[in-house]
Amino acid sequence: MSALLGKAGRTAPAAAGATGAGAAGAPGGRLLPWGARRAPGRRRTGWRAFAFVLPAWAYVAAFYVYPLASNVRMGFQDYTVASFFTGSAPYVGLANYRAVWHDPQFTRTVVNTALFTAGSLLLQFAVGLGLAVFFRRSFPLGGVLRSLLLVPWLLPLVVSGTVWRWMFYNDSGVVNQALLHLHLIHQPVPWLVSTHMSLVAVTLVNIWVGIPFNMVILYGGLQAIPEQLYEAAAIDGANAWQRFTRITLPMLRPVSLVVLTLGLIYTVKAFDVIMTVSQGGPANSSQTLTTYAYQLSFQQLTFGRGAAVGNLLILLAVVFAALYLRAVRDQEGRAR
């Protein structure tokens, strides 16, 4: 069950990704053999069945292909607030891309995106793996505690972000109060006030949000490792650390690749957390490409430039999607 929840949850996009990969990547229905068998009298069904999938095709065209194409086009247009009144936006070639490129904020935003993504991925994965290993052993209440850990990830991100924003307050925020109390710091850390700390704060929140997802998928991967391997290693005198590095890590590699690539796709487009915790500020210090695109389109009302940044994100998504599909294929290949 946890595996499905893992696929179903917060990573809505990613989520179905994992499920779908299983289905789409399996020619002829490897998952369930009888579904693949074509019943004798059923050969004619083909095109008449099309009536049932037609709405879905129309939906894909209207709600994915069209927006995608429209965004790509807008990237080449001077689409501003005036365009909404006149109904026309002149084509300007690469002017939007040039404007973004020369925006002093752009470099900072790219660096922020890279740091935010790398930091989130690494720590989500590390903590998620630690928790998965911890919960692998059976102990009283283990199952209940494991399900409880999923709660943060089912909450609306706006709610979690808002709570964290309050927890990060300088003087009345509990994070600083706790750290001061434990004598880990001597004066309050200006989490959301300082341009040096805001990206760290936002990344920490995003790590917190992503840990359950990583834990659930990695836990599923751990369950698939045959117990005999550990028994054999124990007989050969391998200690716990050796068992972890020589068995667990290598056997988890395919699942880890899937988790990390899904995390990549999901982290780069993170929006809710940043907007509620820091709004990309102060002074754009926690702005990423996604919030930057939002700022260009919906705050500065330069939709063409917002679209241009959006198109950069599409390029990234294409690369990540290819990585993801490859990771899934590798995993299926091994599972076979």
Added chain:
Amino acid sequence: MSGGGPAKGRKVVVTCAGVLIVAVMLFPLYWMVDASLLRTQDLVSPTPTWFPLHGTLAGYRSVLDSQGGHLLVSLGVSLGTVAVTLLIAAPAAYGMATLRSPGRRALLFSLLVAQMIPGIVMANALYVAADRLRLINSPVALVLADSTLCVPFATLILHSFLRGVPGELTEAAALDGASRLRTFWSVVLPVARNAVITAALFSFLFAWADFLFAVTLTTQDDRAPVTVGIYRFIGANLTDWNSVMATGVVASLPAALLLVLAQRYVAAGIGSGGLKD
């Protein structure tokens, strides 16, 4: 699992460690509930108030006053999203999984890739389209936009489930002279009940939690769902954390309910096969 019978005491220690981990991870949620009950003077104090001993329900009263409308918008939009999603996803899953319609792999692949489109790109394009159709601030626009978060997931989950339904079942219906539409309605959907409920529950949750489409497609405050309600609430008054947190608690209730309900339905969906492990 690790068999062998180590001392019972060791397991208790592990359970304690587990409780501690969960307590740390869930602390922000406790803090939200705590704050939603605290008086303003406790909220701004330099020492934390760990328990709401002198609690107040003022925050929850103000939720009803100021966020009631937003909650209703969220409810309506989420229910609408569930309807649209199932209307598209269920027939498609049936057509692909049971009737083996041509081009099904292309459709599955498109849906899989569709979810990787960055949300901000969708928001940018959908805003322009909604403006042209005069649908800004309309719940219809929000329902349609939110459904883009749900249709791929719902289709894929229903498809996996229906692949596990033995072909004999629908063939028997066909032999009895039932049309495809009838077979779909009276045989397939009842059999897939658990998967349908699971898809519906998660669609509801995705729509309920949506912030990006909500904040871009609604400019009028009384048309905004609760996620935007909270967001503008903090923007507007930075001191009334008690009410903000109470709103957060109320906005989290659907997720909490889902966790309780989905335990059963999601497990049932898996039990019927269709998904790997």
